[in-house]
Amino acid sequence: MSPELINLIVQATGETLFMVGIAALLGTVFGLPIGVFLATSRKGELFAAPAVNGVLGVIVNATRSTPFIILVVAIIPFTRLIAGTSIGSTAAIVPLTIAATPFIARLVEAAIREVDAGLIETASSFGASPIQIVFKVLIPEALPGLMLALTLAIVSLLGYSAMVGAVGGGGLGDLGIRYGYQRFMPEMMLAVVVVLIALVQLVQSAGDYLARRVNRRLRQR
Template sequence: MSPEMLRLILQATGDTLTMVAIAAGLGTLFGLPLGVFLATSGRGELLAAPWLNRVLGTVVNATRSTPFIILVVAIIPFTRLIAGTSIGTAAACVPLTVAATPFIARLVEGAIREVDGGLVEAARAFGASPLQIVLKVLIPEALPGIVLGLTLAVVSLLGFSAMVGAVGGGGLGDLGIRYGYQRFMPEMMLAVVVVLIVLVQAVQTLGDRLARRLNKRLRHG
């Protein structure tokens, strides 16, 4: 493998990690509250707002049912508004975040809904406000589930980030397509796939380990 190839791979890996990290970070920033709200705003629930719940639920579903590659193209005007351009790694973060947010929201919602309703009742019984219940009961209790969800989201984002090459996003996917496929460099394709496999393994292992450490529901010695 030539030093040039190595440089390209390192560069692309850095781009991919940057995009995934920004999208996962922003996606969590927006998706976590959204997920908590979706899980607690149904009829008769803690922050009951059934109408808003239904509207947000529909928006989330619409975003999630749009194929990512179409989403990337469809929101180009929005991307340009936010990033100033629709091309490049920074611009690619916009559609990635837009895709990650509802995905993370649904995963967070699922984790929050797993929390035993008895805990909410106990917290209400000792005088906790809805916000206190969210912050001190629901999120801490759902944390192992949320961490596993975020792990899944990061792995998915690694896959999505390969597609933003289509709009000049850079990263490993772009490298694999341009060098590995279009320039007939199978060794580049292989290297890209190997790096991605290693990244996914690392993310999943870290996520699993963290979730297990946070989960106090199991007895450990």
């Protein structure tokens, strides 16, 4: 493989990491509070607001059930409004973030719901406010689960980021389609797939490692 092609792969990998990194970050910024709220706002819970919880749940489900490629196309005007363009890696961050947010929110909800309800009662018993309970009890106790949730989200985003290549989003997917598929360069297709596999492996291993590090439940000396 020529140095030019290798250069292309390196550049595309950089674009993918950029898109996925920023989308994961923004997805967490929006998804974490939504997930915490979903996990604590049913009847009788910390921030009980069953109606809001219901509406938010429907929105989250609707976004999650829209196929990603349709989402990308459907929100082009919105993407242009935010990013100034609908083409390229920066523009691709918008649909990626919109897809990641509800996904992360549901994973966060599941992780927070895993925390023993007795701990919420305990913190309430010594006069903790709902906000204190979220930051001092729920998030620290759910941290291993949150780490795994974020890992899963990043792996999914790597897959989605390959899809935005189809609409000129740049990155490894874009490279695979333009060179590997349209120019019949199977070695390029293979290289792209290998890099993606390596990235997924890396992210998963790092996520597992971090989740284990913060999990004091299993810790033995």
